[in-house]
Amino acid sequence: MLYLAFVSSIFRKSSLEELRKIMKFKIVGEFNNFLVIDSRSKNAHVKTAGLALVYFVLPLYVNGSVSKDAYRESILRLLCDAAVDKGGNMKLECINLNSKTVYSAKDLEVWEGRRLEKLGYAIDMEKEPVTLVYFALLDMKCYVGHMKVADMPRPFVNPFRHYHTQRLVSRSELKIEQAFDEFAIDGVSGVAIDLGAAPGGWSCYLARRGYDVIAVDNGKLDAKAIRECGVKIKTAKGGRIGTGDLVRGILHVKERSAQAAGRLKVRGVSLLADDMNIDCSSTYKALSRYSQFLDSGGLAIVTIKCITKYLPGHARKARKLFSAGFRIRRMRVLPANRQEFTLFIEKK
Ligand SMILES: C[S@@+](CC[C@H](N)C(=O)[O-])C[C@H]1O[C@@H](n2cnc3c(N)ncnc32)[C@H](O)[C@@H]1O
Structure with a gap:
């Protein structure tokens, strides 16, 4: 099972030690303090909620390569493959770690969000989201996961907030x-x-x-x-x-x-x-x-x-x-x- 992990960058070594204490895992992709890890651990996002250095570990359900020529189309296909319930209102969050691409995370959230809406998904910014759908772009791959907002572990600092x-x-x-x-x-x-x-x-x-x-x-x-x-x-x-x-x-x-x-x-x-x-x-x-x-x-x-x-x-x-x-x-x-x-x- 793949997970997206976000750890302290300054105390990176200690963060990984902390994570290793509660589960075995292998790093399959990384960029600064974002890691894609592979682990057999079940419900890792719940187990890691109380850690001091690991900000979050979220499940990823789908991943695949994104093509340079059809970049946005490949992302949209993977988002659809992630089988998010069309009934509940969703919020899209993108972490773009492909520094060489011209699209910003914000642009991708807005564009792909609009296209998903056309496909029948509910994305209503004026209503509370029921599901958070997150996708991370790393090394020309796209990793997609989702979670019901109500199931997000507390305490939880929303890492996707656009502080700027x-x-x-x-x-x-x-x-x-x-x-x-x-x-x-x-x-x-x-x-x-x-x-x-x-x-x-x-x-x-x-x-x-x-x-x-x-x-x-x-x-x-x-x-x-x-x-x-x-x-x-x-x-x-x-x-x-x-x-x-x-x-x-x-x-x-x-x-x-x-x-x-x-x-x-x-x-x-x-x-x-x-x-x-x-x-x-x-x-x-x-x-x-x-x-x-x-x-x-x-x-x-x-x-x-x-x-x-x-x-x-x-x-x-x-x-x-x-x-x-x-x-x-x-x-x-x-x-x-x-x-x-x-x-x-x-x-x-
Ligand atoms: C990191 S800044 C604080 C930023 C502030 N919390 C903010 O949100 O804008 C640290 C501040 O601590 C102050 N400071 C350091 N030692 C102090 C002391 N002994 N008494 C009063 N202020 C001190 C410095 O003048 C500096 O403005």
């Missing part, structure tokens, strides 16, 4: 968005403290989710981009910062985290976010200073920089340090993480 079409204050914003998806954080709001907030991607995301954000960074926040997202932003004056100073949006405390902590007089913070992008020990030190503001049971999403590429060592160190004051809920390399991982913890 979104308006972002910073690329880092993807990390916090993926953390909320991956860790299934829902329905929480209140006050959030965002450490290392500039230029403001995380703060903006949190404010849009309904948090009153205290953004701590001695650097500058991109006020224009934040306001364009419809979020209010204000810079804190000197002296104490109490609950009454908070705004429905972002309050920027333009100071280093150690100094800012001394000025805060707030209680009942429900979320600590930290994307200062520093090593494990320094992150722990900074977070310990701020955990006094966090309610018991309050959550923290923390990016930890790995100064070497040996991830297990950094992960073990983080578990040891943070276990003192926090319950470790998950540790995960998210698709938007570079040489870093994301820690999701809860105050004891």
Whole structure:
């Protein structure tokens, strides 16, 4: 059985080790962090849902060569061969790893989608899709798979999202968005403290989710981009910062985290976010200073920089340090993480 696997590119070796621990497989095609693997494992997509480095493993049902002269026709034929139920609404997702072809993934999704519609398949963008149909183009071959959206393993970061079409204050914003998806954080709001907030991607995301954000960074926040997202932003004056100073949006405390902590007089913070992008020990030190503001049971999403590429060592160190004051809920390399991982913890 073939599967499409998407693994961390920076920690590629560890990703493959992690995958090997739960199943035997052979790589039959690869491009960066996308792999086509052959395995006897049944339901691999469910088994891999909780892994830390493998983002997803999805079944592939059909594959075949694509011809240069009839490129799109061969893809359409394979998509039809994949036997997707015509009755349910479907969404097409393409991963184009054939760098030498002139078609973009987006073009192929739109064109092939239109042609499938003419053949009687339901592709209605205004309705929730019932089935996700994905096709990967690699080495002049096309691999097709599909899955009912309801059967997608949770937690699941949708890898097919076209992030470039979104308006972002910073690329880092993807990390916090993926953390909320991956860790299934829902329905929480209140006050959030965002450490290392500039230029403001995380703060903006949190404010849009309904948090009153205290953004701590001695650097500058991109006020224009934040306001364009419809979020209010204000810079804190000197002296104490109490609950009454908070705004429905972002309050920027333009100071280093150690100094800012001394000025805060707030209680009942429900979320600590930290994307200062520093090593494990320094992150722990900074977070310990701020955990006094966090309610018991309050959550923290923390990016930890790995100064070497040996991830297990950094992960073990983080578990040891943070276990003192926090319950470790998950540790995960998210698709938007570079040489870093994301820690999701809860105050004891
Ligand atoms: C990767 S950027 C954060 C990006 C941000 N999360 C976003 O979404 O736009 C790291 C930020 O951490 C800040 N930083 C690093 N050490 C800091 C410290 N000790 N106190 C305050 N900010 C710090 C840097 O100034 C930098 O703006």
